Amino acid sequence: MISVEEALEKVLSYVEVLEPERKPILDCQGQVLAEDVYSTIDIPPLDNSAMDGFALRAEDTRGANKSSPTYLRVVGEIAAGSMPTKEIRPGTAIRIMTGAPLPEGADAVVQFEDTDEVSRKSSREDLSRIGILCQAKKRLNVRSRGEDIARGNLILEKGTMLRPQEIGVLASLGRPTALVIRRPIVAILATGDELIGVDQPLAPGQIHDSNTYTVAAEVSRYGGIAKILGIGRDSVQSLNEKIGEGLDADMLITSGGVSRGDYDIVKDVLAEQGEIGFWTVCMKPGKPLAFGVIKKVVGRKKRKIPHLGLPGNPVSSMITFEQFARPAILKMMGKKVLAKPIIRAIIEGDITNTDGRRVFARVTVTRRGSQYYASLTGPQGSGILTSMARANGLAVITESSKGVKAGDMVEVQMLDWVEEQGAAKTVPVVSIAGKSESGKTMLMEQLIAEFKKRGYKVAAVKHSHGGMEIDHPGKDSWKFAQAGSDAVCVSSPDKVAYIKKSDHDLSIEEVLPILGPEFDLILAEGFSKSKIPKIEVHRKELGDDLLCPPGELSAIVTDGSLDALIPDGCKLPTFRWGDTVAIADFMEKSFALNR
Ligand code: AMP
Numbered sequence: 001m002i003s004v005e006e007a008l009e010k011v012l013s014y015v016e017v018l019e020p021e022r023k024p025i026l027d028c029q030g031q032v033l034a035e036d037v038y039s040t041i042d043i044p045p046l047d048n049s050a051m052d053g054f055a056l057r058a059e060d061t062r063g064a065n066k067s068s069p070t071y072l073r074v075v076g077e078i079a080a081g082s083m084p085t086k087e088i089r090p091g092t093a094i095r096i097m098t099g100a101p102l103p104e105g106a107d108a109v110v111q112f113e114d115t116d117e118v119s120r121k122s123s124r125e126d127l128s129r130i131g132i133l134c135q136a137k138k139r140l141n142v143r144s145r146g147e148d149i150a151r152g153n154l155i156l157e158k159g160t161m162l163r164p165q166e167i168g169v170l171a172s173l174g175r176p177t178a179l180v181i182r183r184p185i186v187a188i189l190a191t192g193d194e195l196i197g198v199d200q201p202l203a204p205g206q207i208h209d210s211n212t213y214t215v216a217a218e219v220s221r222y223g224g225i226a227k228i229l230g231i232g233r234d235s236v237q238s239l240n241e242k243i244g245e246g247l248d249a250d251m252l253i254t255s256g257g258v259s260r261g262d263y264d265i266v267k268d269v270l271a272e273q274g275e276i277g278f279w280t281v282c283m284k285p286g287k288p289l290a291f292g293v294i295k296k297v298v299g300r301k302k303r304k305i306p307h308l309g310l311p312g313n314p315v316s317s318m319i320t321f322e323q324f325a326r327p328a329i330l331k332m333m334g335k336k337v338l339a340k341p342i343i344r345a346i347i348e349g350d351i352t353n354t355d356g357r358r359v360f361a362r363v364t365v366t367r368r369g370s371q372y373y374a375s376l377t378g379p380q381g382s383g384i385l386t387s388m389a390r391a392n393g394l395a396v397i398t399e400s401s402k403g404v405k406a407g408d409m410v411e412v413q414m415l416d417w418v419e420e421q422g423a424a425k426t427v428p429v430v431s432i433a434g435k436s437e438s439g440k441t442m443l444m445e446q447l448i449a450e451f452k453k454r455g456y457k458v459a460a461v462k463h464s465h466g467g468m469e470i471d472h473p474g475k476d477s478w479k480f481a482q483a484g485s486d487a488v489c490v491s492s493p494d495k496v497a498y499i500k501k502s503d504h505d506l507s508i509e510e511v512l513p514i515l516g517p518e519f520d521l522i523l524a525e526g527f528s529k530s531k532i533p534k535i536e537v538h539r540k541e542l543g544d545d546l547l548c549p550p551g552e553l554s555a556i557v558t559d560g561s562l563d564a565l566i567p568d569g570c571k572l573p574t575f576r577w578g579d580t581v582a583i584a585d586f587m588e589k590s591f592a593l594n595r
């Protein structure tokens with residue numbers, strides 16, 4: 001059995017980024033740009049007004065306010081799309097609409113609301129004069145030429161995925177087409193004597209072919225073009241014929257015929273036409289998976305078409321598509337982020353893992369407060385397609401885990417989130433570990449002050465072995481907790497506190513979601529058994545040994561000599577006590593800190 005990672009690596013090693021094509025920008029959504037796009041124009045092309053109002057000289061409005069307006073002579077009007085014909089001289093203004101070019105001499109626009117235009121109109125006063133009710137700063141309500149896009153600049157880089165906003169940018173540059181990596185054509189073949197088309201009535205023993213539809217819909221969801229080959233029968237001849245029709249595609253996906261019973265037919269067919277590897281992948285569902293290449297001769301060229309043989313069971317075929325076919329399609333499209341975003345959620349039911357495979361359980365993820373919860377979507381049989389239909393995520397139970405119990409943290413692959421979301425900022429977390437009395441708190445204080453000085457937003461987490469006294473008896477928050485509330489949140493104008501009952505000692509992973517993603521760095525005191533990066537504080541008076549195995553540490557801070565501490569060959573960055581600047585420099589670099 002091979003691991004999910006090995007299988008994915010193998011699949012990806014057989015697919016290449018496809019060649020570029022030029023096409024109308026509206027057809028490029030989700031495709032990757034294959035050219036650098038420079039601007040040949042300024043956007044906006046001229047200084048123009050950001051408001052409907054009066055263009056004027058800021059200088060002329062000095063001292064103006066509601067009770068003593070400045071009066072200017074109105075010498076004209078400019079609509080968007082026309083060019084000014086007059087210029088502004090001292091003491092004059094021009095009525096101007098949003099987007100209209102600023103007239104010569106003007107350096108600010110005062111919006112209608114800050115003039116007496118409305119009252120003038122209602123009292124039928126002379127409109128050749130206007131009262132300005134505020135003092136304008138230079139450039140008020142003026143959009144500068146080239147402030148969005150300056151001529152000659154690189155605006156969209158090769159490799160950018162085109163979303164509606166990039167398509168809009170291309171349009172604003174006056175480009176009707178773009179050069180993008182073309183969409184892969186994926187041929188799809190269902191196999192099985194029991195299958196009939198969706199438009200056919202069911203005879204005894206038959207089922208509708210649903211895999212063609214889920215797979216084709218997935219292919220187009222991820223940007224590919226589905227080429228449906230139909231249903232192949234469980235015979236060498238039928239499969240040969242069908243596969244022959246799909247050889248102009250960039251990839252072939254079959255479903256069914258890979259479990260024991262049918263194994264031989266697909267194997268024989270593919271062995272005849274190409275190279276085939278049958279694998280059992282260490283996952284559940286989706287253990288049997290075929291992968292190989294089909295050889296094809298085009299003129300004098302030999303081509304190899306990657307073939308992915310998904311299991312027939314509808315859930316297994318979808319989950320193996322997700323793990324292997326989806327990343328392959330994205331790679332062919334030139335995308336860089338191939339993994340689905342993963343979140344951490346509290347599981348609301350038990351999942352057992354009986355045979356040491358990686359389990360992908362179908363779950364519905366909901367967010368309550370700042371915490372995600374995942375609940376199983378009912379019976380998890382690999383033929384129960386509605387378990388997928390109800391799911392928005394796959395909870396992943398690792399091979400080494402015997403399972404999880406309700407209330408445990410699990411990782412969930414979010415099926416409907418776009419891959420790029422997974423590339424979003426993750427907040428670095430570093431533990432300051434050490435024996436008791438080693439000075440962890442002092443180092444925490446020094447580092448917090450140092451990082452604040454450098455402009456970071458820092459959160460600190462303290463692990464307290466004993467209880468903690470923050471919920472003072474007699475306070476309202478204490479009364480609510482006494483009455484049985486599971487959590488109490490006290491919010492005031494300058495701080496917020498969240499006190500939640502807990503029936504176990506929370507891991508750092510369980511604490512982090514409470515803090516949220518707004519910080520640049522989270523410093524945790526303690527949590528020495530966790531898997532987060534750790535820096536150990538060592539004090540020679542507490543002995544020559546370390547609390548954590550050196551292999552688990554990112555660095556050591558000590559007031560003693562370290563030769564005795566670190567095994568030969570283990571190079572561990574070491575800092576002297578008090579050298580906070582050097583420690584912070586090291587952390588900035590090794591944990592890729594970003595303000
Ligand atoms: P197989 O991998 O061919 O042994 O198929 C495993 C199970 O999946 C069998 O119960 C098949 O009937 C079912 N199955 C195979 N292909 C499809 C399909 N295209 N649509 C729906 N179910 C299928």
Ligand code: MG
Binds near residue numbers: 257
């Ligand atoms: Mg079959």
